[in-house]
Amino acid sequence: EAQVTQNPRYLITVTxxxxxxxxxxxxxxxxxSWYRQDPGLGLRQIYYSMNxxxxxxxxxxxxxxxxxxxxxxxxxxxxxxxxxxxxLYFCASSRRASNSYNEQFFGPGTRxxxx
Amino acid sequence: AQSVTQLGSHVSVSEGALxxxxxxxxxxxxxxxxxxxxxxxxxxxxLLKYTSAATLVKGINGFxxxxxxxxxxxxxxxxxxxxxxxAEYFCAVSDPGGGADGxxxxxxxxxxxxx
Numbered sequence: 001e002a003q004v005t006q007n008p009r010y011l012i013t014v015t016x017x018x019x020x021x022x023x024x025x026x027x028x029x030x031x032x033s034w035y036r037q038d039p040g041l042g043l044r045q046i047y048y049s050m051n052x053x054x055x056x057x058x059x060x061x062x063x064x065x066x067x068x069x070x071x072x073x074x075x076x077x078x079x080x081x082x083x084x085x086x087x088l089y090f091c092a093s094s095r096r097a098s099n100s101y102n103e104q105f106f107g108p109g110t111r112x113x114x115x
Numbered sequence: 116a117q118s119v120t121q122l123g124s125h126v127s128v129s130e131g132a133l134x135x136x137x138x139x140x141x142x143x144x145x146x147x148x149x150x151x152x153x154x155x156x157x158x159x160x161x162l163l164k165y166t167s168a169a170t171l172v173k174g175i176n177g178f179x180x181x182x183x184x185x186x187x188x189x190x191x192x193x194x195x196x197x198x199x200x201x202a203e204y205f206c207a208v209s210d211p212g213g214g215a216d217g218x219x220x221x222x223x224x225x226x227x228x229x230x
Contacts, residue, residue: 004158033217040124042205042222043159058217090158092217103149104218106158 002027004107006091012113013081021076021110023091031094032074033058033104034066036087043090049074081114088112117142117208121221129229134193136224138180138206141187146208148189149218150180153203162204165189176200201228 004025013019025032033048035058045058049068063085065077074093078085088111092104122137140146147166151159163174170182180191189206203225207218 031217035220040222043218043220045217048217092159094217103161103164104159106151106160108158109156 002105004091004093004105006089006107006110008110009108010111012115014115015082016080019078019081019112021078021089021091021112023074023076023107024072025074025091025093025105026072027093027095027105028071029093029105030071030096031102031104032068033092034064034074034076035090035092036060037090037109038087046076046089081112083114086112086114117146117210117219119206119208119219119221121204121206121224123224124222125225125227127227127229128196130198131195134178134191134196134200134226136191136204136206136226138189138191138221139187140189140206140208142208142210144210145184146210148180148182149207149209150174150178150189150191151205151207151220152176153205153223155202159205162191196226196228198228198230201226 007022030051034046035043037043044060047066049055091107094102094104118141120139149164150162153159163172165172165182173179178193203223205223206221
């Protein structure tokens with residue numbers, strides 16, 4: 001089954017404790033992206049990757065890191081989480097960014113709470 | 116820069132009534148437009164997309180949307196609402212020139228179905 005998976009689905013942590021949210025897709029997509037969803041703000045892009053070893057900042061990159069060492073995986077790293085990073089996070093992938101009519105496929109989301 | 120405005124953060128309709136969710140975009144060129152649906156505790160799922168082939172686009176679950184360039188709108192409609200349509204709906208835009216920015220989302224409209 002074609003899908004985007006994220007782990008963990010739920011996470012409660014404390015300020016300053018490094019964490020990683022994993023994202024994996026099995027569709028051989030080139031483009032992957034991370035979004036955060038907050039009430040009243042919709043989805044905002046954190047980082048994106050056009051292909052392996054190619055990443056760039058989205059609209060709200062502060063406090064986050066990413067890496068793209070393999071095509072299928074795109075982990076999101078919070079080196080020192082803070083309470084304002086409490087949010088619902090979505091990973092998404094699509095075939096190619098250069099063809100912007102390609103739909104993005106979304107993972108199920110990770111609900112993160114930083115105390 | 117592109118932007119999307121969804122009028123109404125909450126829309127309530129009776130079961131069997133017409134559903135109308137409004138989306139207006141701002142773009143220097145005619146964009147590609149998407150509607151996504153988010154059911155409770157799930158990721159986003161594509162409902163339909165406009166990529167300049169036809170102005171009236173039919174999607175899944177009986178939804179459709181019409182692209183109106185003169186009004187810069189892409190409103191989502193369904194003739195008869197079902198209880199299972201209760202969800203969050205997002206309108207999104209991308210630049211047909213391609214590029215890395217991915218999708219720009221509206222803030223979402225929560226659709227409530229009254230029995």
